[in-house]
Amino acid sequence: LGTSQRVRHFLPIYPLLLIGVTALVIKLFASVHKLPILRTTIIFVILFQLSGQGIFSINYMKALYSNESRDLFLARNVPGYAYANWINNNLEDSHHILVSRRQLIYLIERPVFYGHPADEARIDISSSADSSKRFAEQLRNQNITHILTDNILDPDRENNSGIGMWRNLIRDGCGRLIATIKANIFRSRTFSTIKSTTEQSGILLLHPQKCKW
Numbered sequence: 001l002g003t004s005q006r007v008r009h010f011l012p013i014y015p016l017l018l019i020g021v022t023a024l025v026i027k028l029f030a031s032v033h034k035l036p037i038l039r040t041t042i043i044f045v046i047l048f049q050l051s052g053q054g055i056f057s058i059n060y061m062k063a064l065y066s067n068e069s070r071d072l073f074l075a076r077n078v079p080g081y082a083y084a085n086w087i088n089n090n091l092e093d094s095h096h097i098l099v100s101r102r103q104l105i106y107l108i109e110r111p112v113f114y115g116h117p118a119d120e121a122r123i124d125i126s127s128s129a130d131s132s133k134r135f136a137e138q139l140r141n142q143n144i145t146h147i148l149t150d151n152i153l154d155p156d157r158e159n160n161s162g163i164g165m166w167r168n169l170i171r172d173g174c175g176r177l178i179a180t181i182k183a184n185i186f187r188s189r190t191f192s193t194i195k196s197t198t199e200q201s202g203i204l205l206l207h208p209q210k211c212k213w
Helices: 004-010 014-031 035-064 070-077 081-090 132-141 162-171
Strands: 097-099 112-114 146-151 175-186 196-206
Touching (some): 014 035, 035 070, 070 081, 081 175, 132 162, 162 175, 162 196
Parallel strands (some): 097 112
Antiparallel strands (some): 146 196, 175 196
8 A cells, every 4th residue: 555654544444444344353253153263363463562562662761761851862763863953053043954854844943945856846856956057046046045965975975966966066166065964864763773874964055156157
């Protein structure tokens, strides 16, 4: 059925299906006199789900019963939180930053423009976009003053399309890096210490009036 983002749209239907399937299964097992097997299976499923929920909750119980600060908690649970923290501490309300990482836009306390490679056209950062002049014009139209770049340490760091067009802006004199920030990246909050890696992104300050063209 696809990713969880699509499956969740079926949530209103699941209870109705569950009621029907449960009634059917009970009737089926009763007819063959195997209700004890059904009860054992249900108990096993409940215990299995509770075990999974318990493992998932350890992370939050640790924060609840310790003196962990909000920043430390977010650093452990939000990939790239160091970027949001730097932006909040170093930029001002008069600034407007382009960010392409969805999980950060809820934590950044400065004006943010969320750039999406597929669903946003006002600032085109799709994989086929590679015109620095058009990119600069779109940034200017949205009053963008800064860009949170992609991973500078990425093996494909010479990519100049999409969000990577910031490299073209530096080349054309339209901006300069004012900071590079290291952040922890992980795919699982529950096992973040096991699957954690480090990446580095930059903050690009734009000055379009200095563009070579």
